[in-house]
Amino acid sequence: MTPAIALERITCTFVSREDPSRRYTALRDTTLAVQPGEFLSVVGPTGCGKSTLLNVAAGLLEPSGGTVRVHGDLLAGINARAGYLFQQEALMPWRNALENVVAGLQFRGLGRDEMLQKGNEWLRRVGLAGFGDRYPHQLSGGMRKRVSLAQTLILDPGILLMDEPFSALDVQTRQLMENELLELWSSDRKSVVFITNDLEEAIALADRVVVLSAGPETRPIGEYRIDLPRPRDVAEIRLAPRFIELHTEIWHAMKEEVLKGYAQQQRQ
């Protein structure tokens, strides 16, 4: 089967603008593939280049070396078949919730009526019916994430790239959002790359977990199939014996890298 996204031997070297002799290689020869309909979680210590990897897959960042294939086609420019959920605030603050949700449709030149109807439908699906006229600053962090989710999913992308999307939320909101994400995902099984530094979140959501090494020159160091049954409830599945087994196994592999990453941060 052709992977939805195939990253082949990706290398990313950043050159310092002030001093071109100073380089930082975030990724080296990293190869990673997501199958159609697969939910892949990528975990790694902080600062290991996870976001860099995702930006390459999204076409926002051109790698120094290596190729990206989307359903077999070589990627050039923005990955139009992918939706991207950012870690930071990505909503346009001058647009209200509804206008933000329909932004992508507007860019595609859809008619006004159809656009608003779809927008309201998606606001309802993410539990924000009646909040369409609120501006981002009038919404809570969780609500803003829902708007972002609706904004991305309204375009029905085949691939969903998520960069620690829920890391800024409190634990309860986070679990709610994770469950909602799983529910939305189960209805049409998009290919998902979910980046996180939270191993529990990664296992609870994914079909497969890939562990990255600490940076620089990040590469995958382990791959684990998550054979937990679906549908899952992220709060409950954490107590299942198989979950704990997997968690122990993966954590064991990750621990050394996390310590390495931590030590590097201390040095900076």
Place this chain on the structure above:
Amino acid sequence: MRSSNGSRALRIWQVLLLAGLFVAWHVGTSPTLLPPLYFDDPNRAAFFFGEPLKVLGRIWNWFAGGDIYRHLWVTLLETVLAFVLGTVLGLAMGLWLALSPFASALLDPYIKALNSMPRVILAPIFAVWFGLGIASKVALGVTLVFFIVFFNVYQGVREVSPVVLANAKMLGASQRQLLRFVYLPSAMSWVFASLHNSVGLAFVGAVVGEYLGSSEGVGYLILQAEGVFDINTVFAGILVLTAFALVLDGLVSLVERRLMVWQPRSGETERL
């Protein structure tokens, strides 16, 4: 309740202070109320500082007789034209330079030089180029407004959140759509933030332009009065201009409140 009482008391104090200033002005300049303290001639103080009753009488005559409206209209027209033209030019130039690193690097020293030049000094040149009518005043106002808007737009475009930008790209925005739906709104918020400044400077441009040579406008009235040492009319003109500027500023605040609903205000709570 307490705060509204407090603000009413404050308002009363402010009015009392204004009244006090006028009384002091009156007492200090009236030839008969005080013995001359500083000037030998009891009429000298009135000659230099005017007399408030005469000043107010002059203002009353202007508005009751209808003479002033034509001049106010001209000054207003110059202010609005300078503001609109300066804003449009500043917006276009700011967007262009912010999005084109080469043009920005090339023009940087010139922009800096033009900005640090005391631009009021261009007024005589504009009078030669554009004559004594409205155009030369508008030109002066434009040079003042342009730089404020330009720097704000430039800053606004530079400070567009890279995440918002990347998000819009992922949602499929073309270069043009990025300009229209991301850069422009972001820049506009900075323009609105500088609205008070730019309207104020458009007004300064109009009045200074009129003062330096014109046949109409409130600045012209002041210039005429000064020519015959009619200090009361000069003060009357100044008071009218001040009141006019306050009204303009109030209008700007209204517009601002309408257009900037999306910006968080400190201490705002969610309305349910």
